[in-house]
Amino acid sequence: MVASSFAVLRASRLCQQGWKSWARLLVPPPLSTGGWTTWARTNATLSVEPEARSCWDEPLSISVRGLAPEQPVTLRSVLRDEKGALFRAHARYRADAGGELDLARTPALGGSFSGLEPMGLLWAMEPERPLWRLIKRDVQTPFEVELEVLDGHEPDGGQRLARAVHERHFLAPGVRRVPVREGRVRATLFLPPEPGPFPGIIDLFGVGGGLLEYRASLLAGKGFAVMALAYYNYDDLPKNMETMHMEYFEEAVNYLRSHPEVKGPGIGLLGISKGGELGLAMASFLKGITAAVVINGSVAAVGNTISYKDETIPPVTILRNQVKMTKDGLKDVVDALQSPLVDKKSFIPVERSDTAFLFLVGQDDHNWKSEFYADEISKRLQAHGKEKPQIICYPAAGHYIEPPYFPLCSAGMHLLVGANITFGGEPKPHAMAQLDAWQQLQTFFHKQLGSECLHVSPKI
Ligand SMILES: CCCCCCCCCCCCCCCC(=O)SCCNC(=O)CCNC(=O)[C@H](O)C(C)(C)COP(=O)(O)OP(=O)(O)OC[C@H]1O[C@@H](n2cnc3c(N)ncnc32)[C@H](O)[C@@H]1OP(=O)(O)O
Numbered sequence: 001m002v003a004s005s006f007a008v009l010r011a012s013r014l015c016q017q018g019w020k021s022w023a024r025l026l027v028p029p030p031l032s033t034g035g036w037t038t039w040a041r042t043n044a045t046l047s048v049e050p051e052a053r054s055c056w057d058e059p060l061s062i063s064v065r066g067l068a069p070e071q072p073v074t075l076r077s078v079l080r081d082e083k084g085a086l087f088r089a090h091a092r093y094r095a096d097a098g099g100e101l102d103l104a105r106t107p108a109l110g111g112s113f114s115g116l117e118p119m120g121l122l123w124a125m126e127p128e129r130p131l132w133r134l135i136k137r138d139v140q141t142p143f144e145v146e147l148e149v150l151d152g153h154e155p156d157g158g159q160r161l162a163r164a165v166h167e168r169h170f171l172a173p174g175v176r177r178v179p180v181r182e183g184r185v186r187a188t189l190f191l192p193p194e195p196g197p198f199p200g201i202i203d204l205f206g207v208g209g210g211l212l213e214y215r216a217s218l219l220a221g222k223g224f225a226v227m228a229l230a231y232y233n234y235d236d237l238p239k240n241m242e243t244m245h246m247e248y249f250e251e252a253v254n255y256l257r258s259h260p261e262v263k264g265p266g267i268g269l270l271g272i273s274k275g276g277e278l279g280l281a282m283a284s285f286l287k288g289i290t291a292a293v294v295i296n297g298s299v300a301a302v303g304n305t306i307s308y309k310d311e312t313i314p315p316v317t318i319l320r321n322q323v324k325m326t327k328d329g330l331k332d333v334v335d336a337l338q339s340p341l342v343d344k345k346s347f348i349p350v351e352r353s354d355t356a357f358l359f360l361v362g363q364d365d366h367n368w369k370s371e372f373y374a375d376e377i378s379k380r381l382q383a384h385g386k387e388k389p390q391i392i393c394y395p396a397a398g399h400y401i402e403p404p405y406f407p408l409c410s411a412g413m414h415l416l417v418g419a420n421i422t423f424g425g426e427p428k429p430h431a432m433a434q435l436d437a438w439q440q441l442q443t444f445f446h447k448q449l450g451s452e453c454l455h456v457s458p459k460i
Helices: 007-016 214-220 246-257 274-285 370-383 427-448
Strands: 045-049 053-055 061-065 072-080 086-094 143-151 160-169 176-182 185-191 198-204 225-229 243-245 262-272 289-295 305-308 311-313 356-362 390-394 411-414 419-422
Touching: 045 143, 045 160, 061 072, 185 214, 185 246, 198 214, 198 246, 198 274, 198 427, 214 225, 225 246, 243 246, 246 262, 246 274, 246 305, 262 274, 262 427, 274 289, 274 305, 289 427, 356 370, 356 427, 370 390, 390 427
Parallel strands: 053 160, 198 225, 198 262, 243 305, 262 289, 289 356, 356 390
Antiparallel strands: 045 061, 072 086, 072 143, 143 160, 176 185, 185 225, 305 311, 411 419
16 A cells, blocks of 8 residues: 655645735624723734635635734634535634734644644534535536634634635636537536647546536646546436446547547546446446546446446345444445455456556545455456556545545435445545545646646636
8 A cells, every 4th residue: 555645735735825915804893891801803804815716626824813912713614505505614723922823833722623724624614414515516606615713712602803705616717618418428528728638537426426527627727628427317318327338438438539629549537436436347348548546436336237238247236234323323334235256247357457547545435345445456457467556545534535625524315325324534534635635646647648747827
């Protein structure tokens, strides 16, 4: 296993910091307290850099000025998703002797997180609605994050001293969004600003289907042509996923490879969960796939048959008696799939693939045994004289390894199981895993797809 390093991330974070812009965003009236000394300050300012807006995957510099020396304050964040669900985080801080507070230098004293966490107010958000996952549906609009500074350390906060609203965007400047309806292919292609050609990537999500675009749109901001590909429960595609026909995915690969703005000869694949399993199947059956990143995928067909021409891979047996209950009343299905070493016909024939692989694994994935699957794929590839894949394991990370700063979704409704299940993961290590995984997959694709490390300016 390759240990991951976070040093690179810190360096890139520092490079992205822009110039300081202090803006007093809200000045509440002074407290009337009958002569008692209070901490509330009328001249506190909250500064967020970049100013006013940024890309979702970009780090922020958050600081407060104009507080009293050593003043205790609580910082709060809130975001409303497109379904109206609220996500919140808060942390207690103490200003320095000069009445300042910089989240890059001042540790949180408790709350949704503690310690030095400059981005904790984003990644530590929790949904107000239980088991709700933060999903961005329309990438053409930003999420608005409201930040507040409150006097004192009371859980519900004291007087509001300052407030800022910051837009987090999913389309970097100049990135183009092109809906695709070609033959049977239903997708959205994101192209970096011209001129191309750009290395091409197909992006696949998992059970639930639909067409989620936010990862593809963010990745296009890093110099890739990324096509978010729907495969069921979208438009005129099948409503369910009884059989996954590789011919559909082949059509999508051919479409992207022949696109005038996509650099050849081969393309990349990115898939999470069921999307990782399908990416593995595509890399095993189809031609023209140079590189694949599988995030917590399976090496077995799960829940449906995979077919290509006259071959079929049947799904592994479900071991219903292995479903356990957690103390929180959630189902834990991690042991509920038969091993593909037993159900050998369900093992995707990865040995046929000449694709370079990167496996990103949450070691606390409770959806299924991602680490075991990655290890078995590695063994199978090497036993057939193929290149050893890169495997990066993240301790205490769960199933949904998303782009940076998405809050952990540690439990939720699983549409295949029909019940709420645990997905695993602890907020802090999961957040660190997301940050590292995002860098690792970009580095891997740039290397394998032969591109220069082009970045679209995140300035919006
Ligand atoms: C006892 C038996 C044992 C069996 C033991 C078997 C073991 C078995 C092992 C596991 C095997 C796994 C194998 C693959 C593991 C993956 O693949 S994990 C899943 C990864 N999936 C993804 O990342 C794709 C997610 N995409 C989606 O879920 C859909 O595209 C979206 C985003 C929900 C949008 O779809 P849509 O049709 O527009 O959704 P919408 O109508 O708004 O809502 C549909 C439902 O989703 C819910 N929903 C919508 N938004 C959200 C949200 N933000 N948060 C939470 N829920 C939401 C809604 O409430 C709604 O539910 P209902 O009201 O119908 O109950």
